[in-house]
Amino acid sequence: RKEVEQDPGPFNVPEGATVAFNCTYSNSASQSFFWYRQDCRKEPKLLMSVYSSGNEDGRFTAQLNRASQYISLLIRDSKLSDSATYLCVVNPNAGGTSYGKLTFGQGTILTVHP
Amino acid sequence: NAGVTQTPKFQVLKTGQSMTLQCAQDMNHEYMSWYRQDPGMGLRLIHYSVGAGITDQGEVPNGYNVSRSTTEDFPLRLLSAAPSQTSVYFCASTGVNTEAFFGQGTRLTVV
Numbered sequence: 001r002k003e004v005e006q007d008p009g010p011f012n013v014p015e016g017a018t019v020a021f022n023c024t025y026s027n028s029a030s031q032s033f034f035w036y037r038q039d040c041r042k043e044p045k046l047l048m049s050v051y052s053s054g055n056e057d058g059r060f061t062a063q064l065n066r067a068s069q070y071i072s073l074l075i076r077d078s079k080l081s082d083s084a085t086y087l088c089v090v091n092p093n094a095g096g097t098s099y100g101k102l103t104f105g106q107g108t109i110l111t112v113h114p
Numbered sequence: 115n116a117g118v119t120q121t122p123k124f125q126v127l128k129t130g131q132s133m134t135l136q137c138a139q140d141m142n143h144e145y146m147s148w149y150r151q152d153p154g155m156g157l158r159l160i161h162y163s164v165g166a167g168i169t170d171q172g173e174v175p176n177g178y179n180v181s182r183s184t185t186e187d188f189p190l191r192l193l194s195a196a197p198s199q200t201s202v203y204f205c206a207s208t209g210v211n212t213e214a215f216f217g218q219g220t221r222l223t224v225v
Contacts, residue, residue: 008154034213043204043216044157087156099164100145100208101172106156 001026006088006105013112017078021108023071023088032091032098033064035073037084038107044087047073078112085109116140120205120217127195127224135190135220137205143215145208146188147172148180150201151219157204163188195224 006023013019025033033050048055050062050071061074071088088105091098121136139146147162149172159172163182177199179191192199205217 004156041219043218044214045216046213049213097210098145098208098214100147100162100206100214101159102147102157102206102214104149104156104158106154 002105003027003092003103004088004090004105006108008106008108010109010111013078013110015078015080015112015114017112018074018076019078019110020075021073021086021088021110023073023105025069025071025088025090025103027090027092027103028066028069030090030092033071034089034091034102035060035062035071036087036089036104038087039084044089047086075110078110080112080114083110083112118205118207118215118217120203120220122220123218124221125223127192127222129195129197129224131195133192133195135192135203135205135222137188137190137217138186139188139207139215140186141207141209141212141215142185143207143209143212144185146182147206147208147214148178148188148190149204149206150174150199151204152201160190160203192222195222197224200224 035047036044037047038044063072085107148160149157161180163169203220206214208214
C-alpha cells in the first residue's frame with residue numbers, strides 16, 4: 001500500500017462546479033498535512049495546510065479525519081484558473097518537524113472548462 | 115526575492131556521463147531536499163539534509179550523491195547516468211516552521 005494515496009483523476013468540471021478530492025495516508029504517526037498545487041511543468045506550491053478542526057481559505061476547504069487517516073479538499077465555484085494538479089502531502093515525522101522529508105501522493109488532475 | 119534557485123532547467127546526458135544539479139536557497143532554511151517526479155508516481159525523496167554537513171538518504175537514493183557544505187547550497191550529483199534517471203528533479207528548502215519551497219525543477223533526459 002502506498003503511504004499516501006489519491007485518486008489521480010482526471011476530474012473535468014465546468015466553471016462554477018464544486019469538486020472534492022480525497023486522500024488517504026497509512027502512517028498513523030503523521031502530524032501535519034498539506035495540499036500543494038502544481039501547474040503544468042512548474043514546481044509545487046503550497047495551497048493550504050490541513051488542520052484537525054478543518055480550515056477554509058476562500059473557495060477552498062480542507063478537512064482531516066485522523067481516525068480514518070483521510071484528508072479532503074473541497075473547491076467551490078471552480079474557476080478556469082483552478083486547473084492544475086493537486087498534491088496531497090504528509091509530514092510522516094511523529095515529532096512534528098518535517099526535517100524536509102515529505103511524502104507525496106501521486107496527484108489529482110483537475111481541468112475546469114468553460 | 116530569489117527563494118530556491120535550481121540549475122540547469124533542462125539537461126540531456128548520455129548513459130554513463132556524470133553531472134551535478136545545483137540548488138541554492140537564500141531563506142536561511144535548515145532543511146533541504148531533493149525529489150524526483152515521474153509520471154503517475156508523485157514526488158519521491160532522493161536525499162535530504164537537516165543542516166550543513168549532515169545528509170541522509172530518502173526513498174530512492176541509489177545512483178545519487180549529495181553534500182551540504184553550506185546552509186545555502188545542496189547539490190545533487192549523478193555519478194554515472196542511466197536511462198532510469200530520466201525524470202524531473204526538484205530541490206526543496208524548508209524552515210523549522212515553514213512550508214517547503216521548491217525550485218523550478220530540472221528536466222533530465224538520459225539517452
